[in-house]
Amino acid sequence: MRIIAGTAKGRRLFTPAKKSRRIRPTADRAREALFSIIGKEVMGAAVLDLYAGTSALGLEALSRGAESALFVDLHNEALGLIGKNIELCGFSERSRVVRRDLTKGLSFLEQQAPATGYDLVFLDPPYGKELASKALADLGTMTLLAEDGLVIAEEESGAEFAEVYQGLRLFDRRRYGDTGFWLFRPEE
Secondary structure (H helix, E strand, C coil): CECCCCCCCCCECCCCCCCCCCCCCCCHHHHHHHHHHHHHHHCCCEEEEECCCCCHHHHHHHHCCCCEEEEEECCHHHHHHHHHHHHHHCCHHHEEEEECCHHHCCHHHHHCCCCCCEEEEEECCCCCCCHHHHHHHHHHHCCCEEEEEEEEEEEECCCCCCCEECCEEEEEEEEECCEEEEEEEECC
């Protein structure tokens, strides 16, 4: 697994042990396809990477010109990988890491959000547990997002999401092999 483009292009990221059941990194090809879709959204963005795992999504955004990133995960293995990968890419000054159980809600993030909100939110929980839907419902009721913010939920490609989550509206869906991306924006 590597950073695909930008200032850290080509850096090989630390990945979980093959036996790990908690971390499922987004494949390089799927990540490359996603960033080709959202390319212009990344420059200068404040990024929130939920269920960050290896931190590949947030680090790819930083490499491509995002201003800052907050990485959130609960598990020690993920937190260790996130820290190593941030340092490897040289993004320590633009990154923060928070250990938190996201299944208990996202309200803690309201105090940490930039004044104008997050421009880009990556949501990549374990597949098949409906954790992405729960987080989308929370995000839709909170003031975490910038006015034109973008939320990207990753799930297995056959999953189903609602068109609207209390303030968030689905506007695009993409499939890449076993991986699916659902793109949401705040409702006007």
